[in-house]
Amino acid sequence: MNRTVIEKSMQVYFEAFAEEDPERRRALMAECLTEEAEIWGPQKVFKGYEAISEKIDGFHGRMPGARLVLASGINIFLNNARFAVAIVGEDGTVIHKGEAVNEFAEDGRIFRVLPFWEALPLVPKSWPRHLAWYSEVEARDAP
Secondary structure, three states, X not given: OOHHHHHXXXXXXXXXXXXXXHHXXXXXXXXXXXXXXXXXXXXXXXXXXXXXXXXXXXXHHHOOOOEXXXXXXXXXXXXXXXXXXXXXXXXXXXXXXXXXXXXXXOOOOEEEEEEEOOOOOOOOOOOOHHHXXXXXXXXXXXX
């Protein structure tokens, strides 16, 4: 997939997430998301423009003045993009950091967003040592 197309869709997606006017947001979403687009949450999948717009309204309601922003470069593999994101408060402070993977349709619009807001856990102690890498801190406690 073409990097320029992916980056353009993602820029419009971040603009849509920042947009508080529902009509302007809908126009932005139509430009960057397929009609069946999904944002997966830990407890709910938001599917389609209406549900995604409601999710964005909820974001603005819970965090007035905050913005979802790109926080890294973009790693592209076939029709998928992986990147870091942050929620930045009105004063510029980082409220949350995470990563996301976006899946793109053939037309270059986003089909699925998989956000990950939690840090990865440590390697399970039950995992065979020869099949794991441990940081120095983890190695002290590894089996």
